[in-house]
Amino acid sequence: MSAFSEGKGTVLYMTGVVITGGMVVLACAAPWIAPYDPALQLVGKPLSAPSAEHLLGTDKFGRDVLSRVLHGGRLTLLFTALALLGIVAAGTVLGALAAAAGRSVDRLATNIIDLLVAFPAVIVALAFAGIYGPSLGVVLTGVMLVMWAPFARLSRSLVRQALASRSAQTALALGANRGLLLRREAWPRLRGPILVLAAVEAGQLITVVAGLSFLGLGAQPPSPEWGAMLQEGRAALWSAPHLVLGPGFAVLVTVLGLTCLGEGLRDRLEVAG
Amino acid sequence: MRGFRYSATLFAGAAVLALTFTSCAGTAGSAPPAGAPAGELMRVATGAIAKSVDPAAELSASYLRAHGAAEALMRITPEGKVVPELAEKMEATAPAEWTVQLRKGATFSSGAPVDAAAVVASLTRSRKLNSLAQGQLKNVTIEASGTDKVTFKTPSPQPELPFALAHYQTVIYNASLLAPDAVGGVDPAASDLSGPYRIKDFTTDRTMVLEANGSWWGGRPKLKTVEVRQVTDHQARAQLALSAQADIVQDIPSDRAKELQQSQAVQLVDVPAANTVAAYLNPSSAIAPALADVRVRQALGWGVDRKELVELATNSLTTPSPSWLASNPGYPDAAATGFTSYDPVRAAELLDDAGWTMEDGKRQKDGKPFVLRLLTFGAEAATGEVLQAQWGKLGIDVQVQNVESTLITQAIKNGNWDAATQAWTTVGSASTLIAGQAAPDGAGNHSKLAIPGIEELLKTAAAAGNAQERSDALLEVNRLMTEYVPSVPLHPRVVATAVSSKVSGFTAHPLQYGQLITGDVGISK
Amino acid sequence: MLVHGFTSLLSLVLAASVLVFALIRSAPGDPVDIEFGASGASTFLTPEEDTRSREVRRAELGLDKSVAEQYVIWLGRVVSGDFGKSFRTGESVLSEIADRLPASIGLGFSAMGLLLLMSALTAWLAVRKPDGPMDHVLRVLSIAAAAVPTFLTATLGLRWAAEAAGYPIAGEATASRLWLPAVVMAVSGVPTMARVLRASVLEQGAMTYAAAAKARGAKPRTVLLRHTLRPSLAPVMTLAGLTTATLMGGAVITEVVFSWPGVGAYAVEAIGAQDYPVIQAYVIVMVLMAIIVNRSVDVGQRLLDPRTYRKLKGTA
Secondary structure: OOHHHHHHHHHHHHHHHHHHHHHHHHHHHHHHHOOOOOOOOOOOOOOOOOOOOOOOOEOOOOOEHHHHHHHHHHHHHHHHHHHHHHHHHHHHHHHHHHHHOOHHHHHHHHHHHHHHHOOOHHHHHHHHHHHHOOOHHHHHHHHHHHHOHHHHHHHHHHHHHHHHOHHHHHHHHOOOOHHHHHHHHHHHHHHHHHHHHHHHHHHHHHHHHHHHHHOOOOOOOOOOOHHHHHHHHHHHOOOOOHHHHHHHHHHHHHHHHHHHHHHHHHHHHOOOO | OHHHHHHHHHHHHHHHHHHHHHHHHHHOOOOOOOOOOOOOEEEEEEOOOOOOOOOOOOOHHHHHHHOOOOOOOEEEOOOOOEEEOOEEEEEEEEOOEEEEEEOOOOEOOOOOEOOHHHHHHHHHHHHHHOHHHHHHOOOOEEEEOOOOEEEEEOOOOOOOHHHHOOOHHHOOEOHHHOOOOEOOOOOHHHOOEOOOEEEEEEEOOOEEEEEEOOOOOOOOOOOOEEEEEEOOOHHHHHHHHHOOOOOEEOOOOHHHHHHHHHOOOEEEEEEEOOEEEEEEEOOOOOOOHHHHOHHHHHHHHHOOOHHHHHHHHHOOOOOOOOOHHHHOOOOHHHHHHOOOOOOHHHHHHHHHHOOOEEEOOEEEEOOEEOEEEEEEEOOHHHHHHHHHHHHHHOOOEEEEEEEOHHHHHHHHHHOOOOEEEEEEEOOOOHHHHHHHHHOOOOOOOOOOOOOOOHHHHHHHHHHOOOHHHHHHHHHHHHHHHHHHOOEEEEEOOEEEEEEEOOEEOOOOOOOOOOOOOOOOOEEOO | OHHHHHHHHHHHHHHHHHHHHHHHHOOOOOHHHHHHHOOHHHHHEOHHHHHHHHHHHHHHHOOOOOHHHHHHHHHHHHHOOOOOEOOOOOOEHHHHHHHHHHHHHHHHHHHHHHHHHHHHHHHHHHHOOOOOHHHHHHHHHHHHHHHOOHHHHHHHHHHHHHHHOOOOOOOOOOHHHHHHHHHHHHHHHHHHHHHHHHHHHHHHHOOHHHHHHHHOOOOHHHHHHHHHHHHHHHHHHHHHHHHHHHHHHHHHHHHHHOOOOOHHHHHHHHHHOOOHHHHHHHHHHHHHHHHHHHHHHHHHHHHHOHHHHHHHHHHO
16 A cells, blocks of 8 residues: 555545544534424424524424434434444354354355345335335334345455464364454454444445435434435425535535545555455 | 557447447337327326226226316316206206206217216216215115106205216216226226217326317317326426426425416416315224314314414415315305314313323323324325424324325225325215215214214205205204314315416316316417 | 256245245235235225125135245245236236336346446546546545435436426436436446446456466457456456446435336335235345346356356366
């Protein structure tokens, strides 16, 4: 790696940290810094343009857009964090198990993982919404059932590499505990790449769920989820663009921050590809 | 890397080939509809078209009729009067008997005559298979007397029967082409009706192409082809009108009204609909048992700020409806027998009385919170969201879900629902229509409430000899509906239509399913 | 090789069918009620007919039998193409899906074609001077593109095209309507694809077998075509497989925004009406398509990679 790309990595990484960190702070502080109740109608005149009173204007029900974007961020980051925790844990563990298990189990697992990696999460979520009725929880469950696969694939290949290393082979020959070996040899190799992937997938997760809410299948009213807000704002794209600007910008910046974070981490940790 | 340039060119070339091939494949088989020259083709965009060409299928006839492809014995004019359509005249020939003289020479588009036998056959089939038709023609004996006369006998005098025969669900069709005991089907050939236009091509959920019906009794219609396209997305519809890609666009979302009003090429026609959007309540709901208590239902009625509701949910394109009958201009006193004001104090007291007490801003009873699932349809999504906020202020946790109308019908049928919005027509045979809402077995009385004394009142109204007597009885029914609250009346539906300035002969119809395309509607080049 | 490919495909399809069956049967409520009672099927039937057809259906589904037998019955019906009738229209779901599938496939392939075309051009620009300015612009673009959701570009694109270029907002699946959703879908994937293509070409160009061929005195064009381009397409192939998944998902939103008469928009409408037979058929069709794409990528990679290629030749 040239000195230049290291520098680039740091810039990317820092940008990612600042944006993501800022978003988390804003989201956590939402109840205190949001000027109004996000569901309260008629706090301002309906569809009023941004003003000192309502920095991002109001929507068609006279709700404060800024407050809604902030509370929406709280919701978005919370469910993203929870879902991410679930898929990272499940994917890493299952992938490691597949690598450590025998050949036939590994081959079956690889087949399933490969298929899931190439399966559109949106469609599984769509099916779930169709079967269990549209709601944020249902849609998230559907998305999670697919999105653990990239983690499993990564974890599987890295654990295999680790177990095949000379030191691991020696340890195994000397009768070392397999679990301990996984933790000692595999985990340090795993940490970095998993983190990189998590940052990238978090962005994906947000976009997919916002898209489903945009279709009316995710968050239900009066939830200020960003995708749902964008759906509402679409009506007034030209006459009241502030309705789209707020949540649109929020999605953009958050996903941008997470992608920068992932790319930056990749450069810093010198993770391939 | 000179060689890469070469390979990239090769790669790009292959991609172009693939693209050209697939875009050709994409277009094959879907030729542009109807090559009628400009001035003879009318492009209509609407939120929903008929699901089936069978006029007895739910709502199908309403769409067919709106676009000039179906006729009934009578019709209701935009002024609210009932006049003959397929009938030459309709007379009361005895106290409880009406006789219809059929229009001479009227035929179905296949050429088959619209004779007495055909009328009896189609009304009998519709009544058997469709609950709305059943309601309109309840206890009516329909008999052919000769080839061009049909008599309608009722157990008691029914002065408003002509309105029932103007209803879209009583349109006349050639029943011999359709299954006698099941409805459905999308083959245009099976759908043989009368009217200025007839179905040429039908694709469920997409398009209905109509062509001029050369054998129509009313002469030659002005247009050669009417292309009715279903565009589900509200915003896409508004955009179609703004960019002049459709000549008539129905169901314009209220949040786009301002833009359309400012446009030169389009006119936004907006008449108050002759129906009342109401939140129907289910007193036997297991999820919201509170609805069984009349005080709770009353609280929901008094707890709606209708002025704010129409402002926020409909951009003030409609007006508040304090009672069910209030959207019928023929009954100006109906508003006074409804929820005359927004009274949150009274609503809160009623809820307290019923045992639903406030704790931390939420109503609860015996430790159970007051949760209410509200189903809405189409543009009523916004109404639902305002109701959610207004009832939320009373401490009720309202969960809104916007769904298709058929889903609401199903939910009501199987009993798994708490509240749902629907809009039923109020103009027409007022006594029949209100009976549908208030009678224990009325098709629109989803609460199944049996309001004491209601049946006698409805009978009086139906048989009333003069307008005053009828009006008194109906207003009393309307008042009882406010007292027992089978549904919470909200506002007439917004009927906003964008009409291109090229369109001539268009008259806005206050009936949601009124005739939009008539033989007189034309278009300039 | 072929036999192995076929059995693995079959086992994959079978495994997927079990999952789909489980998903569909896990819907809350009685299967017949779901299909009928709660449904509009009865909207098209008289009460007597309704009761009768419910009993018929119950027997058909074999609900009194064991779950395994039920699965076999279900699978038999699916394989024979019997997806039932749509609640909303009373029409055969299979014919309704078949009616809309060409529009979706046409859009998907066009988007893919555009995506490959634009990626190739971008990669060509970038690879001319590795680590040059174009290279960095490409990286920034790829990060930005990941942040812009399809529904935003679709909405803005539609509005702009309708006003500026007279783009037909609603209508049939014609070429005059195809280009815009295809562009919207393609644009989002370009930077990533171009990046992979670029990296892959640079990497393979430095491989020993390419150098060896050059040393043997092969023409540069031959080296590139036989020794660099073919192997460098393998990672692109993998990515194309993944991109297809993204496109299939993105198509749902694009189809809705552009009122495109494809299966995605159809499925969204069906979900609004809880039209279970349609939802089930949509899921099955999508799973099948995903498996086909997955397997094709697999086979494609084997053919492209010189190592496996040689092995294949050896065994054949």
